[in-house]
Amino acid sequence: MFTDKSNQNPGQRNLFLSWEIMLLYCLLAAVVVLLLQQPSGSVSGKIAIETDKKFGLFSYDIRKNKVYAVATGPREGITIARGVWVKDDGTFKIEQLPVGEYQIKVRAPGFETENVENVFVASGKLGTLAETIKLHVLEPSVSIASNVRVFTTQENPSFWITATGAVDSTIKIYKKSFLETVTSKPFVAKSVHVSSDLSLYPSYSSKLVSPFPATEKPFKVLTRTLKPNFEDSARADFKLDKDLPPGDYFVVAECTDLTKQKNTAAIWWFTVSDIGLIAKRSPEGTLVRAIDLNTLAGVPGVNLRMIPKDSDPSKAFAKGVTGADGIAFIKSVDGQNSESTLLGDRQGHSAYASGGYWYGGEGDDYTTYFYTDRPIYRLGQTVGFKGIARKLDKNGFQNIGAEEEIGVVIEDPSNVQLYSGKIKSSKFGTFNGQFNIPEEGKTGAYTCKLTYSSTGKTAYEYFEVDQYRKPEYKIDIKPSATRITAGTKGTATLSATYFFGGPVANARVKYNIYASPDYSARYKMQPRPDYYSYFDDWSNNNEDNYDYGGSFVGEGVAQTDENGQAVITFDTKKIEPDLTNSNYYYEYNDKKYKIEAEVTDISQLTVTGSGSVNVTAGDYALFVDPVDYVVKAGEGVQANIEARDYDGKPVANQKIHVKVSRWPWDATTSARNREIVITEGDVTTDAEGKIKFSSTAGKQWPTDTFYITASAKDAHGNTVVDSTSIWVASDDYPYAVSSADSKKESFKISLNKKVFKPGETARVMISGPFTGKEGYDALVTVEGTTIYSHRIVPLKASANLVEIPIDKTYAPNVFVAVTMVAKRSNSIRPARWLWFRRRITS
Secondary structure (H helix, E strand, O other), X not given: OEEEOOOOOHHHHOHHHHHHHHHHHHHHHHHHOOHHHOOEEEEEEEEEEXXXXXXXXXXXXXXXXXXXXXXXXXXXXXXXXEEEEOOOOOEEEEEEEEOEEXXXXXXXOOEOOEEEEEEEEOOOOEXXXXXXXXXXXXXXXXXXXXXXXXXXXXXXXEEEEXXXXXXXXXXXXXXXXXXXXXXXXXXXXXXXXXXXXXXXXXXXXXXXXXXXXXXXXXXXXXXEEOOOOOOOEXXXXXXXXXXXXXXXXXXXXXXXXXXXXXXXXXXXXXXXXOEEEEEEEEOOEEEEEEEEOOOOOEOOOOEEEEEEOOOOHHHOOEEEEOOOOOEEEEEOOOOOOOOEEEEEEEOXXXXXEOOOOOOOOOOOOEEEEEEEOOOEEEOOOEEEEXXXXXXXXOOEEEEOOOOOEEEEEEEOOOOOEEEEEEEEOOOOOEEEEEEXXXXXXXXXXXXXXXXXXXXXXXXXXXXEEEOOOOOOEEEEEEEOOOEEEOXXXXXXXXXXEEOOOOEOOOOEEEEEEEEEEOOHXXXXXXXXXXXXXXXXXXXXXXXXXXXXXXXXXXXXXXXXXXXXXXXXXXXXXXXXXXXXXXXXXXXXXXEEEEEEEEEEOOOOOEEEEEEEXXXXXXXXEEEEEEOOOEEEOOOEEEEEEEEEEOOOOEOOOOXXXXXXXXXXXXXXXXXXXXXXXXXXXXXXXXXXXEXXXXXXXXXXXXXXXXXXEEEEEOOOOXXXXXXXXXXXXXXOOOEOOOHHHHOOOOOEEEEOOOEOOOOOEEEEEEEOOOOOOOOOXXXXXXXXXXXXXXXXXXOOOOEEEEEEEOOHHHOOEEEEEEEEEEEOOOOOOOEEXXXXXEEXXX
């Protein structure tokens, strides 16, 4: 009734041979170092192995065991390791050990390794260990695992056990209803618990004992002799036959040690069923879709029950039945939906889903967003803090309004209260305050407790306080220009000055140059978008305060002159894009070159400092922003193009070349072909440095990623480039790749815009590891504080377009989630669940 798939590597099959090789290595290591010419001695001892744990009996007869002893040392000088096999009577002697202090390690399969420290070897003498080294039998352990917990009737259920310190195993399989069994008295009495994902585990404070009585006959019993490796670990694989009837099965693995006296157990469970459940919970109820795990189609007529956590099926508080599309909605029952188990039954096949809705209800409905004006503070400084508070109800996050009294308590790292006061919220639901850190205070994490008077809820926030030792001199590094063009040479002046006055003259300077992308510069140049009007820090970000490192560019040394100054020169990388790569325009992005210098004065005191310079492709930057990131074939393609210099001023009357292109996928080579330009032309910016590019996605355009690329030259002939990608969706030419190539595709969602207004339609492109011929479909939901909508979408190609109307109730944002079940990707897993979620801001 089962297939034995023992997985033993050569090291496990030839256990003693591997030890002999290790011992031979130890012997050779002792010889090759030519330590025999040094004064040496010997050490001997006696080994006893445990034969009876209960009565504490040991024996010197080790004829049935392979025991070896290794001496490692001496502590001073060249260390060697020399070992011997222990004789049948438990004695051993290790000879020709250089004089010194050693550690003796004794090892035997199935026993705990013992180490004896502070063993001294004297010249020409045989030292004997004063006490017998006793080897205790290893405490055995075992675990059961599998890649999947649900098997269809067309599959062989499979699992494996991993054991340590065990030589045999007995696997008992019981066919019993899962929920009825785990809530029964024997399970509760044996302290076997069910986790949130329905896994089984024993109490951490107790050893697992099988919850099934010895008088209960298992559905199936399997036995296996284990072959431990040199680390006393063994693995055994089990693969059952396909003829198991639908139902729930418990697997109990029992193992014993080599004395047959110590035992251990582990428990696991699996289900044989042809149906599976997708469950999405909300305060109003649970949306369920039942799936046929063989055909992946929706299953009608599945009886659903919502059962309180840790209860049996008879305690169901809500029920439902799936419709023709396999979908059902089970309305929530007050106080029951947060933690429950979903059970589905149909024609003897069962499926389970666990978990709960994250919204906790009363007392857990305030969310605090807390900010401080610095990431870290010094003793004696003033902490400026501000916050935003929002209340969560069934309509989403709401402004708490004005005059909400908030108690503020600040404690130091030792929980000593340093401040207590009250503040009130503004009409925007915001608050702020200040706190002075004592000069003689403590460093570490300070706690700020914010208690809302209306609910009594307390939010715990933190800020860090640190201290530093003031250096004796400082370093300033100032580039000759704040911005240079890529490919040119950069220079910077380093100045080192003592705090007590005077330059740090004739000091050694070692510097490194690092380059990293600088995305902040472009954001600072752009005007604030209308939809960011809520935020107040668009142009006042602190990105320059953070060090992102970068790739190493070069290094050098210099020396300060009598004025404490040194000139640092470095090369910047010329832009040489790979035009065969669809992302070649990234090479034109701004970069920040960091100059990190280490100065050492005549007293050997070292101080470090850094400076940076912006490296750009040209004297201005281009910005390409599509009106829609997803368009249909035959519709207009529009993009707003803008040119601005690095002072934020528009570049007027600038000629810009714009093209729309694609890199077609070649199924033969599994790579993208060279760029195909679909349309191109020149445009000129207006007085504000802007121009709107318009084209048409032709009916012959296939479903694929297209690129809108803008390029221009500055007054010095430097090329400036920016590009962005859009999806074009065509019903006539769907995006389809070969079966082999589809496996390389990532499961993702693309939206046509960043921000939507109520009344607009969001275009969602779903793409992933499928060709469209598999017959897959996906459950697409719009989720927020509730499940606003759902639909089943057939996945007819490798990329599929879904349109979602934006309702005003979605504000300020919602998520579109796509869940699908795919066919197995290997011989172990029958089906895989793919899930992706993306935020829609409205």
